[in-house]
Amino acid sequence: MRDGIEEAAAWESHRPKLTYPLEASPGTGEAVDIAPGVKWMRMPLGGALAFINVWAIAEGDGWAIVDTGIGGVETRNGWRAVLKGPLEGKPVTRVFVTHMHPDHIGMSGYLTRKFDAALWITRLEYITCRSLAADTGREAPEDALRFFQGAGWDEDALENYRARFGGFGRGLHALPDSFRRLSDDDEIRIGDHVWRVVVGSGHSPEHACLYCPDLKLMISGDQVLPKISSNVSVFPTEPDGDPLTDWLTSLARIKTRVPDDVLVLPAHNEPFHGLHARIDHLISGHERGLERLAALLSEPRRVVDVFSVLFRRKIDQNLLGLATGESLAHLNCLIARGQAVRERDASGVDWYRATA
Structure with missing residues (x-):
């Protein structure tokens, strides 16, 4: 759920010319100064991404933390080292979380309890996280199995889903039992400066970026990443959702609210300049993906038949869920635009075709 699959909607090899002004990245237990009172640290993730960026902002005699890493012993040891x-x-002093994915919120309960500090997060992110964590230990619901059967999954894929269902909560230290609500356009003083909340959606329900005009910084979480495209997916809980429209609208809105001269502090990869160019590239990449997909639908296709026009790499069992969710996001977007329709056959499989 964290990220797209190698610039999922952007086949093209060209990328905007972003600049990366910092020469060094922090190692384990280290920090790099970004601006007066703002530090960059990394927590281990494992897998292809290897780490997540987390941030500390000086606040009185302590530190406000933004994002926390995934729950587990390695991350706990990472926090002990930097603390x-x-x-x-x-x-x-406080823990801010951009959104509810385990690599961001996973250790929030550890830090808030250790320091008797409050969690600051948007309401939808907190509630959604609590809901997903409650699935831990449950059997896969029939609605979800029908959802993936409709996408064209075979029995082996469905069995693999059954075996892995409920894993979200395993990436979380016990969540804080309460939170302070962040809302779009809030202005919050953190230490010596005011930071503005800029909310996006599509990758997650109510993702909070933090923009500081004085320091010309934006902590972007997963909303804008320099080298990968964040996963935008449809899930069984809302099969007719249109998160890609939400995502594209959010990106365009951020461009009007945050100036191009900020240093973007992303959750993955390195801090960069070039926010507006990156937003334009992300939007145009998805639009090109939608065009390719609409052309493919001249003949009826299942979800599992459309991967080749949206993703560069072969989709195996490990990537099947991500690819299915993101493909459905593009298909549902075409339906919302009146460019495609969905029809279910007698065996419960959905077929998509272009309307023109």
Whole structure:
């Protein structure tokens, strides 16, 4: 659920010419100074991404933290190292979380309890996280199995889904039992500066970026990443959802609200300049993907038949869920635009075709 699959909607090899002004990245237990009172750290993830970026903002005699890493012993040890080292043993004053995916919110409960600090997050992100965590240990619901059967999954894929269902909560330290609500356009003083909340959606329900005009910084979470396209998916809980329209609308809106001269602090890869160019590239990449998909639908196709026009790499069992969700996001977007229709056959499989 974290990220798209190698610039999923952007076949083209060209990318905007972003610049990366920082020469060094933080190692384990280290921090890099971004601006006065703002530090960049990394927590381990494993897998292709290897790490997530987290941020500390000086606040009085302590530190406000933005994003926390995935739950687990390795991340706990990472926090112990930076708290003792570059954060100088000072306490955590508040924990801000951009959105509810485990690599961002996973250790929020550890930090808030350790320092008796509040969690600050948007309402939909907190509630959605609690809901998904509650699935831990449950059997896969019939609605979900019908959803993936409709996408064209075979029995082996469905059995694999049954075996892996309910894994979301395993990436979480026990969540905080309460939160302070972030809302779009809130202005919050963190330490010496005011930070503005800029909400996006599509990758997650109510993703909060934090923009500081004084420092010309934007903590972008997964809303804008420099080298990968965040996953935008339809899930069994809302099979007719249109998150791609939400995503494209959110990106265009961020471009009007945050100036291009900010240094973007993303959750993955390195801080960069070139926010507006990157937003334009993300939007145009998805639009090109939609065009390719509409052309493919001159003949009826199942979800599993459309991967080749949206993704560069072969989709195996490990990527099947991500690819299905993101393909459905593009298909539902075409339906919402009146460019495609969906028809279910007698065996419960959905077929998509272009309307013109």
